[in-house]
Amino acid sequence: MKTMLEFQGVSYAYEAQADGNAVVSDLSFSVCKGEFVALIGSNGAGKTTTSKLMNGLLKPTAGTVLVEGVPTTDLKTSAVARKVGMLFQDPDRQICQNTVSDELAFGLGLRDVPEEEIERRVGEVLSDFGFDGQSAPFMLSRGERQLLALASVVVCEPEVLILDEPTTGLDYCECMHIMDRIKKLNGAGTTVVMVSHDMELVFDFADRVIAMGGGRLVADGAPEAVFRDGAVMGEASLMPPQIIELSMRLSSSRFGGLFDRAATSSAMLEALRTAGFEGRKVS
Structure with missing residues (x-):
């Protein structure tokens, strides 16, 4: 190119x-x-x-x-x-x-x-x-x-x-x-x-x-x-987009990596449904 x-x-x-x-x-x-x-x-x-x-x-x-x-x-x-x-x-x-x-x-x-x-x-x-x-x-x-x-x-x-x-x-x-x-x-x-x-x-x-x-x-x-690299974002003194930040906060072993790649609103909603959070408050 x-x-x-x-x-x-x-x-x-x-x-x-x-x-x-x-x-x-x-x-x-x-x-x-x-x-x-x-x-x-x-x-x-x-x-x-x-x-x-x-x-x-x-x-x-x-x-x-x-x-x-x-x-x-x-x-x-x-x-x-x-x-x-x-x-x-x-x-x-x-x-x-x-x-x-x-x-x-x-x-x-x-x-x-x-x-x-x-x-x-x-x-x-x-x-x-x-x-x-x-x-x-x-x-x-x-x-x-x-x-x-x-x-x-x-x-x-x-x-x-x-x-x-x-x-x-x-x-x-x-x-x-x-x-x-x-x-x-x-x-x-x-x-x-x-x-x-x-x-x-x-x-x-x-x-x-x-x-x-x-x-x-x-x-x-x-x-x-x-955006998912915390060290890079810290060095650049920036916060990731909200959907990425939410995805990272919800990513944990108890969800089996369900939220790891949720980078769009539709993907996030689908992950929440799969995790059983539909209609419930996520803390």
Whole structure:
């Protein structure tokens, strides 16, 4: 499978840091085409710094970050941006035009895309996302502005999409609207890397989890396997999704491993019925 992003012993330290300690240290992993990867960890774990190293906004202090086999230190940030798009946590720091259509066209214009191609792509995205092109972006709701920010990245057709806490401040319906769009893009072949504190969201959408703690990689694997590893979750200072936590609490020898793999609500209900808890309070 084609490797889109690769970290080889990557460390990064901000010059302004008085102690000179690295924010991320000795990171080594790769992300292949079509994967949906979640970067998880507590505040200060180095997730956002790692995402900025991926899209070339930051260049490593040590080690190498490669985008399709080319070190980011050999590429201009604009060149990396043609392949790696980024949706920031706050859409108001990303939106800068007076109409939705102009916002969608802005990034394409910076890439010197021909006018006819810009019109075609903007028209398609307006139709796909259901926007009125003449609407004023800052008159939209918070969720709609986040969706517009996503659309402004999507219209540029990046091969890799990086999401920094894409659902912060959204209600459940807005959150699912955004994530359904992202899942659709991933299904069509776009590689997705999502930074998130929401373990329920990660469990529902990601195919792979990279857990960080103190700027280092502490686990890399399937979401359920990572979430069931108490040592890893402790090092990353995170709690597993509720269904996994309940499954782990109910797993014991007296149930014969009945709850060990109950990772969905339907599987949990079936396990409870089998264990004879249906209609009874579980303490």
